[in-house]
Structure formats: C-alpha cells, structure tokens
Amino acid sequence: MAPNAAAGADTFPKLLVRNAQIFGARPAMRHKDLGIWQTWTWAEVLQAVRAYAVGLHRLGLKRGETIAIVGANRPRLYWSVMAAQMLGAIPVPVYADAVAEELAYVLAHADVRLAAVEDQEQVDKILSVMERVPKLELMFYDEKRGLRDYDHGRLHSMEDVIEEGSKALASDPSVRAWLDGEIAAGKGSDPSIILYTSGTTGASKGVVLTNERSIHAATDTVAFDKLTENDVALAYLPLAWVGDHYLNYAQGLVSGFCMACPENADTAMQDLREIGPSFYFAPPRTLELLLTRVMIRMEDAGFLKRKLFHFFIGVANRYGERILNGQPVPLTGRLLYGLGSLLVYGPLKNVLGFSRVRVAYTAGEAIGPDLFNFYRSIGLNLKQLYGQTEAFLYVTAQPDGEIYSDTVGPACPNVDIRIAENGEVQFKSPGMFTGYFKDDGKTAEAMTPDGYVKTGDAGFFDEKTGHLKIIDRAKDVGRLKDGTLFPPKYIENKLKFYPNIREVVALGDQCDFVAVMLNIDLTAVGSWAERNNVVYGSYQELAGHPLVYDMIEKHVAEVNRSLAADKVMAGTQIKRFLILHKELDADDGELTRTQKVRRGFIAERYAPLIKGLYDGSKEADISTEVTFEDGRKGVISARVKIRDMKTEPVAAALGKAA
Amino acid sequence: MRAPGGPEVAVGDVLLAVENVSLSFGGVKAVSDVSFDIRKGEIRAIIGPNGAGKTSMLNIINGFYQPQQGRITFKGETHAKMRPHEAASGGIARTFQNVALFRGMTALDNIMAGRTLKMHSNFFWQLLRYGPAMREEVQHRRRVEEIIDFLKIQEIRRVPVGRLPYGLQKRVELGRALAMEPELLLLDEPMAGMNIEEKEDMSRFVLDVNDYYGTTIALIEHDMGVVMDLSDRVVVLDHGIKIADGTPEGVKGNQAVIDAYLGVAH
Numbered sequence: 001m002a003p004n005a006a007a008g009a010d011t012f013p014k015l016l017v018r019n020a021q022i023f024g025a026r027p028a029m030r031h032k033d034l035g036i037w038q039t040w041t042w043a044e045v046l047q048a049v050r051a052y053a054v055g056l057h058r059l060g061l062k063r064g065e066t067i068a069i070v071g072a073n074r075p076r077l078y079w080s081v082m083a084a085q086m087l088g089a090i091p092v093p094v095y096a097d098a099v100a101e102e103l104a105y106v107l108a109h110a111d112v113r114l115a116a117v118e119d120q121e122q123v124d125k126i127l128s129v130m131e132r133v134p135k136l137e138l139m140f141y142d143e144k145r146g147l148r149d150y151d152h153g154r155l156h157s158m159e160d161v162i163e164e165g166s167k168a169l170a171s172d173p174s175v176r177a178w179l180d181g182e183i184a185a186g187k188g189s190d191p192s193i194i195l196y197t198s199g200t201t202g203a204s205k206g207v208v209l210t211n212e213r214s215i216h217a218a219t220d221t222v223a224f225d226k227l228t229e230n231d232v233a234l235a236y237l238p239l240a241w242v243g244d245h246y247l248n249y250a251q252g253l254v255s256g257f258c259m260a261c262p263e264n265a266d267t268a269m270q271d272l273r274e275i276g277p278s279f280y281f282a283p284p285r286t287l288e289l290l291l292t293r294v295m296i297r298m299e300d301a302g303f304l305k306r307k308l309f310h311f312f313i314g315v316a317n318r319y320g321e322r323i324l325n326g327q328p329v330p331l332t333g334r335l336l337y338g339l340g341s342l343l344v345y346g347p348l349k350n351v352l353g354f355s356r357v358r359v360a361y362t363a364g365e366a367i368g369p370d371l372f373n374f375y376r377s378i379g380l381n382l383k384q385l386y387g388q389t390e391a392f393l394y395v396t397a398q399p400d401g402e403i404y405s406d407t408v409g410p411a412c413p414n415v416d417i418r419i420a421e422n423g424e425v426q427f428k429s430p431g432m433f434t435g436y437f438k439d440d441g442k443t444a445e446a447m448t449p450d451g452y453v454k455t456g457d458a459g460f461f462d463e464k465t466g467h468l469k470i471i472d473r474a475k476d477v478g479r480l481k482d483g484t485l486f487p488p489k490y491i492e493n494k495l496k497f498y499p500n501i502r503e504v505v506a507l508g509d510q511c512d513f514v515a516v517m518l519n520i521d522l523t524a525v526g527s528w529a530e531r532n533n534v535v536y537g538s539y540q541e542l543a544g545h546p547l548v549y550d551m552i553e554k555h556v557a558e559v560n561r562s563l564a565a566d567k568v569m570a571g572t573q574i575k576r577f578l579i580l581h582k583e584l585d586a587d588d589g590e591l592t593r594t595q596k597v598r599r600g601f602i603a604e605r606y607a608p609l610i611k612g613l614y615d616g617s618k619e620a621d622i623s624t625e626v627t628f629e630d631g632r633k634g635v636i637s638a639r640v641k642i643r644d645m646k647t648e649p650v651a652a653a654l655g656k657a658a
Numbered sequence: 659m660r661a662p663g664g665p666e667v668a669v670g671d672v673l674l675a676v677e678n679v680s681l682s683f684g685g686v687k688a689v690s691d692v693s694f695d696i697r698k699g700e701i702r703a704i705i706g707p708n709g710a711g712k713t714s715m716l717n718i719i720n721g722f723y724q725p726q727q728g729r730i731t732f733k734g735e736t737h738a739k740m741r742p743h744e745a746a747s748g749g750i751a752r753t754f755q756n757v758a759l760f761r762g763m764t765a766l767d768n769i770m771a772g773r774t775l776k777m778h779s780n781f782f783w784q785l786l787r788y789g790p791a792m793r794e795e796v797q798h799r800r801r802v803e804e805i806i807d808f809l810k811i812q813e814i815r816r817v818p819v820g821r822l823p824y825g826l827q828k829r830v831e832l833g834r835a836l837a838m839e840p841e842l843l844l845l846d847e848p849m850a851g852m853n854i855e856e857k858e859d860m861s862r863f864v865l866d867v868n869d870y871y872g873t874t875i876a877l878i879e880h881d882m883g884v885v886m887d888l889s890d891r892v893v894v895l896d897h898g899i900k901i902a903d904g905t906p907e908g909v910k911g912n913q914a915v916i917d918a919y920l921g922v923a924h
Contacts (some may be wrong), residue, residue, distance in 0.1 A: 033807075034800065034803035034804060034806075034807055035799075035803045035806070036803075037810070037817065053702070145808070145866070145870065146869070146870070148869070148870075149869070181834075263812045264812055264813070266812070266813035267812050267813045270813065270816075292833060
C-alpha cells in the first residue's frame, strides 16, 4: 500500500471507513471462540462499530469525554475503542491484570463515566472500588457469564448496546446521516487515546496521543516494514500497552492488515501457530522462554534427532545470520543451511508459529546476544526497536539487513534524536504525545524548552553502525573520577548474559575505576563443577574456588574486550572483581521482590568488600547477617578473594564522554 | 462465596429422596437406615469422618452399589435399587474421588466421551464419521466447546490428560460429567489434594455450574470451609448412620457432629 493512501484520513474512524471501502471483503479481525476462528471483514467491523457508536451515544457518551476499556484482547473491546473514537470520545484502556488499587486510580484520574469491561472478574474489581470512582455511572460487559444476578441498573451487555444501535441505524435514516456527520466532524488534532504508563516509578501518568500524530507515526513504520493488507498479526500483548495499540491497532488500521485475537492469554502460543502471523512482536523474556522450552524438549528427544538438531544449529550459527543479511556465504554453507531448513529450522519455526513471520521485533530490555542470534540464525527476521509510550512507541528501529544484538537501530523516519549533555536520549517524533492528562507540571518536566521529549534513558550513537545504544536509566548513570560515563546496568547486563553469572553489582560512581561484585549461578556452575570433578559443599565454597575464579575471569575479560570496542565505553572496563560469598537475596533486602539489585543497600552492607576492591588488597573479610527461610537469623563470615583484571588498550584520548 | 445479589437458586421440589437405605458388605454395615432428600437446584453436601459411608451413599445413588434395604425415589419414580445405566440416562452424572479419566486421551476427547449417551446416529455412520454422524458430532462438539469455555481449559484442549496436573484433571473430569447435561451432579471430594488457589477455582466452578446450568449438586467434601461456603444443606454421616441434617450453621453447632469429628471422652 502506498504510504500516502492514509493521507486523506486524519482520524482512526475515517481510516476504518476507508478500509471498509477498499478492503471491504478482506479479514480485519479474527478471534478464536469455542475452538473455532471467527472472522470479521473490514465491512463487518465498520458495521458493528457504527452500531456500537450509536448505542454508546444513546447511553450518553459525548464528544471529548473519556471511556475506560478494561480487559484482554477481544474484538469487542477493540470495537469499543473504535466506537468511542467515532463519537470523538477518548478511550482509556486499562491493563486487565491491574490490581483494584491501580484500576481505581486510573478510572478516577481519567474522569471516566462509562467503562467497557471484559467479564465478571473486571466488573467485580470495579465494583469493589466503586466509592473511589464516584463519576463512573455505567459499565457494559462483553462476557455475560456469572453476571446474571447482578444489579443491571448500571450494567449493560455490550451485545445489547450494539443491538440497540443496529436497530436505530436500520430504522432511521437520520441516525445514519447523523453518524456520518460525527465521523466527518472528527479532527486530526483531537486526542485519540489516553494510554496510562504502567507506573513503575510513582503514580501512572496518562499519555495523551492525537489522531493525526498517531496516524503519521504508524504510516511511517508501515512503509518502513512494508506492511500491507495481506499481513497478519496476533494481538496477544496487553491491550492497554502502547505496543499493542501501536503495532496492532494503529498499524492495522493504517495498512489494513488482519489482527487476530487469541482465545485467551494461556492459549496464545498455540494460537500463534494456528494463525501463522507475518508480523510479530515479543519481549526478550518471551523469546527466552520459548527457546528454553525448545531446548528442554530437544534434550528429551531421541539420539538421532538430538544430534541432528545440534549439528544444524551449529550450521545456522555459522551461516544463518549472513544468509539473512544477504552477505556472501560459501556454497557448502548454503547447501548445508538449505538442508537444515528442510530438516530442522523449518519444522522448528512451524512449531513456534514463526513459519510466515516476515518482520519480528523485540524491545523493552536488553536481549542476550546468544538468544538474539539463535532466532536470527534459524531465519527469523528478528529486529530491535526502541521506543516509549510518549513517542507512541517507535523512536528507533533496525532496518532489514542492519541488525546487531546490542543496538536498537537508527532513528525512525522523521524522528529527530539527540544525546543531551548528561547522556540522556531526547527525541522529537511525528507520533509524540501532546501531554500528560491533567498534569501540565509533569508534561513540562518531561519536555525540554525546545520541544524535545526526555526519555530518561542514557545512550549513545555507535560509531561503526550509526545505531543508537541504550545503556541505562539516565538517573542511574554515574561518572568515574576522570569524568567517564559509568552506566552500571550496561556493564551488569553484559556479564549477566553469561549463564554462569547470576547477579552483578557494578561499582564506579565517583571512583577511580570500575569494579564488580558478582554471584555465580549455582545451577550452571554446579553442573560445570560436577563435570570437572570440582568438589564443593556449599555456595560459599564453590564461589571461592580458584577454578571458578578463572572461569569468571575469562568472562570478565571478554566483557572488557567488548567494552573497549566502543570508544564511549572503553574507560569503563572492569579493573577488579570478586565473587560474593553468598547469593543476593530478596529476604535479606538485597534484591527487590522483582529481583532488581538494591544498590544503596548493598553498598552499605558490603562496605568492607568495596573498600577492599578499591584499596588494592588481595582479599577482604566480611561478615553479614542472613535471614533463613524460616525467619531465623544467622551470620555468615568469609574471606573473599579479589582478582585484578588486565584492561584492553584504548586508543589515546578516547574513553572520555563526549 | 455467593455471587452478589444473594442466593437465588430456586430450591424447590424434591429431586431425589433416599429412604431407609441400608447397605452392608458381609458383616460390615456401610450404611444403615439412612434417609434424606435432595431438592431441585440446591447444593447438598454429604460430610462425615473417614469411613462414615459417604462414598457408599453416592454409589448407591448412581447404582454402583445395590442396597439391601430401602428405596430411592428419583424424579418421582421409586426404585428399590438404581442401575448405573438408569441413573446415567436419567440424568445423574458423577466425578470420582480418584480421578477416573482416560489418561491417554486428550481433554477434549475425554469430555466428548461424556456425550456418548446423547449420540443417536448408528454405529455404521459413526464408523465412517460421515453424514448424520458428522452432523451430530459437530453439534456435540459445540456443546463440549461451551463446557471447555465454561471451565476455562482452552489451553489444554489437545493435551493428553495423563500429562496434566491433578487440579486440571479434576476440572476435566467435571467437564466430562457436565457433558452429560445432568440434572443431578454427584461430586466425590472435588477438592481433595488441591492447594488453596485450586480449591477457590473449583468452588467457583461448582457455584457457577449450579447457577448457570441450574444443576442440582450433591458433593462430598472434607474441607469444612468449602462445605460451609458452598452448600445450602448438609447431611452428616458417621459409621453409616445419619447423625445430623440441616443448614451449614445448624450442623456446625450440633453436639453429635462435634463429637463425631473430635471424639468423645469415655
């Protein structure tokens, strides 16, 4: 589809009308219900949404008003978004798994009077916080099960709302004309949606996006990835997340591709295989989970299959990436890879549901190079992007053929990126938000005076590739004494990609050099110890073993080499490291419950070790209080060895922050 | 645990009445002279300490065991003893204390098996899976899919039940019983061996079945919390003798029941 075909339509409802005209008989949405895929064409979706909009209007939904959408990816909930937009109202999707507390906050903050909800579970949740959302008057539900005995004074079935509107449209031509007028009255500058950020830091904020900006952004990326009405995507990520709204909803409406909704959250993997999408997005965690599952199943497979698998995965490792990037590969490599496709990669991709994937993205956190390369090597065109809600997702994305596991790609079309003095990434983009809902103070904080959005992430442009690299949250980035940028998470992640390393704490802010304290992974290193006849009685003993230190030293040296390759990061090579005598544990307050390292606390608790790291001593004594699982407390004392590392040579005058 | 709006289950006419039923195995009296009734639309719990005769009672109701004395009246018809096929075709379905599924078959096929009694096309067509048999299968499959949806087990539809965790197997078994579209559903310890979360889910399903399908339910259960929350009326057995019958609150305070559970000082 030509990118300018969307130019005439500056709102989502107008796009829907356009799609019903040009792709009328093509599938727009699918949903698996009672074990069978149900399909709606663009014409049918338009018809249903029109009826729904009339029904909503009769319930009193007005232009400019907000309406909450609470639930999982279901066609009727997407229609709720479309119907609200058709009336010029602003949909506010809420995460289906939000706890009552969060839900109450968003509903109250967004001033919603109406809410489209999925089922009894969501209705119950909202009813339980009703006194905190005094403005909420009406709810309508998609799934009627269990709701029969509820008070239907303020509760309607979505089906009835649509039915009502459908009757009105059929019987009264003036209603039809009025609705056409409503669609035409929508302006590109109208807010199209308010997406609440998940609020990991403080209360969540409502990001206001407008019709025309959203459509601009989606038009650019649809052209970038050459998406057409023949593509298919599986909408399995939370409806309230910017990723789903962008990748599936906005891109779907712009390009006319078909969005399939899984039967429920647990069947997504099977549904993926049945639908065989051509456009796919998965966060690194999901990809990791899939790979682990494949590996476990392969270990259980018969001897021949296992050998075959490992042999051809080896072949893929050597040639797959280069074949995917269209680089020269020797003839034998090509032949072997072709055979592998037939015997291993093809069937494997089929099982995973990737057979028809043309473009796949991952984003959200750093992805391990092995994981990333595995999928690329079996022929999945997996790419990385970087974005955030305030940008309406895309800030950067990797173009086909320029893929690196440690970058997030160059700026997207029409996106302007700059790196601020403190290393923070700032951008201006076509899809960027207009502000936080009812919070001008926060909006002002998030913007620079000249209209750039502050991402809060620190990054730099890689010299060789010209791609952006995200290194850490800007507020966590420190500086060494000589002024070199020090992003702890970037270094920690590089180490954590080794299976032998479980947890890492990088130190260096206001210090002379970077040092790390780490935990080995007891399972991985334990099984290594078994194979190599290393005897140990406890974590502490294994962690202190000289051979384990040698092994970790190799990993650290590799990380140093990779750090030295980037001139911005070269100064942060690791000079000294130690392996902690105990595993960092949430029970001891060293990790958060979500397994994130609590730096401040650790710095205090392990002060003697940190002193040892920086005063040049070969070992340091430490005794720490630990909490056992039954709540008793004890003390572990240890003498921890410290290793010095050689650093890679850095070209003169490099290694300083720009 | 009731849905908001309070209990609205129509508790009406007697659906099944057991009168003066006695059952013994040789010299062991499993059930002696027990009478009680189950009314349409209610959830009736049968409780009692180990060996009280609860499972024997269920087996008598659906014809597994033939009592030596007494009568069973089901839907107005009085029998000296039930036959299993009469019970099944009359609308009594059950689940078992130890899951009794076809372990090598998928969840879907197991539940389809529950539709066997409702299949009418002849063996020949079924063998060919063509014509009337195919049309019939499509209809049955639809009902089964509704049950799968109802019990939220879509993701295990194609999984052989032997590979499923215990809690899910129990749910599949409930699904198979539901596939018979029973009027009376007998559940033999539906929550045995489950963790709290699984118990809560199962309780929800039992209430939903009662509410949504209007199925009358008789259940045996050891977890007192579950019994108190779910049931409309409770009958208590001890050593084969009925010692109490009434509302959960009433039964809880009954001295005979307390003695039976905690023992009496001699």
